[in-house]
Amino acid sequence: MTRFTRWTALTVAAALLTAGCSGGSSGDDGKSGGTALDWKRCASSEGGPAPGGDWQCATLQVPLDWSKPDGDTIGLALIRAKATGDDRLGSLLFNFGGPGGSGVSTMPSYADAASELRERYDLVSWDPRGVAGSEGIRCRDDKAIQAAEASVDGTPDTPSEERAFLEDAADFGKGCQEAAGKLMAHVSTTDTARDMDRIRQALGDDGLNYFGISYGTELGGVYAHLFPKKVGRMTLDAVVDPSADTMGHAKNQTRGFQLALDNYLKSTGRDPEAGSREIAALLDRIDARPLPTSTSGRKLTQSLALTGIVLPLYSKDRWPALTSALEAAEEGDGSELLALADGYNERDASGHYGTMTHSQRVISCLDDRQRPTVAETKELLPQFEEISPVFGSFLGWDTAGWCHDWPVPGQHDTPEVSAPGAAPILVVGNTGDPATPYEGARRMADELGKDVGVVLTWKGEGHGAYGSGSDCVDSAVNAYLLDGTVPEDGKVCS
Incomplete structure (x- = not known):
């Protein structure tokens, strides 16, 4: 469980609220196309607090297999807060990324950022199929996750470490298959895009108004391809490059994280090249001898250390925490980097792990047809390491392990997002984005099509x-x- 995620939710570093969808007093119903939503006050789940206020939850039944629309169904967990103003435009559906992020948990914590939008839109999100409250998939228990963190090297250096790396990957896939059953072959991005159109119908909207972040941008592009005439006002922020295959995504993310690390090092007055070499040397030392921490029985491995470095690069506000954690690690204390890694891996103080990375792996391995071999990965490792001495080897090896010996085949090399005839889609790119580098925005816009x-x-x-x-x-x-004011294509904000 050492992956740095091909795409990650914008709110990965936030403390998320956890909400369920049962109990409480009834709200009004949204009805369309024979589908009804019974909105009720959200209840807590797994011991977490309910979002409170006027948040409502509901469950929408959709086909398990979209090729058999009259067959078995699964329930999708939804959440909403109704528009505060009188001049309502409809609903605005959010996906915060992952894949595997829970919209039901994240939406309330994002509401302040979207307060102006809420004046005219109902804010709506959901747990996509295979995620959290929508038949969420858990491939391993907490004890097994922690054991793998401690024993599996994400950058294997010996034949025995390679075997352990691949055996762990295969074992994880088997666990996913056992947990998911029939759902395993029906959690693709295309499946979820079709769910989105059923959500649109249930909300009573003629067109889908949508805000997709990170992986949510790919999901939005796939929806636009499938339903171009149903696209309402759609914004894609932190954009996944739809033209990149498995290796391409890994290289893109390696460049993105190295760029973010360079910018961080510059902000501390350090030379990026020299600073990166120092961090790479620290990681090598941790690989040889994991660091002690203040958490009983746990040590900071190389993979956990790198995960701890990754998390603060998602937000400039967290750069001081990275400085403190690196200084402590240089002095032999891995506690701060471990705490950052635990935040990324959704591990709480009791040792319980969230399931975002489980769902992410099941979804992305169903999407991606490519299965790079160890030999192919080793051949390309020098390219990854040239891009980044810190992140290159980890993200290079990840391509071999992520979907190794996966129980179901992947569907495509790259997603189809062309959407001729769709309304204008706003594609927002950030030049310093570590997880979805800026170049993906232009490529998404090009593939969506002219106008x-x-x-x-x-x-x-x-x-x-x-x-x-x-x-x-x-x-x-x-x-x-x-x-509905569309900015000039190419507008730059500095």
Whole structure:
């Protein structure tokens, strides 16, 4: 469980609220196309607090297999807060990324950032199929996850470490298959895009108004391809490059994280090249001898250390925490980097892990047809390491292990997002984005097609642009979603 995720939710570093969808008093129903939503006050789940306020939850039944629409169904967990103003435009559906992120948990914590949008939209999100409250898939228990963290080397150096790396990958896939059953072959991005159109119908909207972040941008592009005439006002922020295959995504992310690390090092007055070499040397030392921590029985491995470095690169506000954690690690204490890694891996103080990475793996391995071999990965490792001495080997090896010996075949090399005839789609790219590098925004716009993709650029830092401190970005996005004002293609916010 050492993957740094091909795509990750914007709110990965946030403390998320956990909500269920049962109990409480009834709200009004949304009905369309024979589908009804019975909105009720959200209840807590897994011991977490309910979001409170006027948040409502519901469950929508959709076909398990979209090729058999009258067959078995699964329930999708939804959450909403109704528009606060009188001039309502409809619903605005959010996906915060992953794949595997829970919209039901994340939406309430994102509401402040979207407060202006809520004046005219019902804010709506959901747990996609295979995620959390929507038949969420857990491939391993907490004890097995922690054991793998301690024993599996994400950058194997010996034949025995390679065997353990691959055996662990295969074992994880078997666990997913046992947990998911028939659902395993029906959690693709295409399946979820079709679910989105059923959600649109249930909400009573003629067109889908949508805000996709990170992986949510790919999901939005696939929806636009399948249902171009149903696209309403759609914004894609922190954009996945739809033209990149498995190796391409891994290289893109290696470049993105190295760029973010360079910018971080510059902010501390250090030379990026020298600073990267020092961090790489620290990771090598940790690989040879994991660091002690203040958490009883746990040590900081190389893989956990790198995960701890990755998390603060998602937001400039967390750079001071990275400085402190690296200084402590240099002095032999791995506690702070371990705490950061635990935040990324959704591990709480009791040792319980969230399931985002489980769902992410099941979804992405069903999407991706490519299965790079160890030999292919080793051949390309020098290219990864040239891109980044810190992240290269980890993300290179990840391509071999992520879907190794996966129980179901993948569906495509790259997703289809062309959407001729769709309404304009606002594509927002951030030049300092570590997880979804800026170049993906232009490529998404190009693949959406002429007169469809409109690029808005922010010269900023962190994963995602909207709500990240740029009045220019926020004003342009709000004007588009609220008034239908499409900015000039190529507009730049600095």
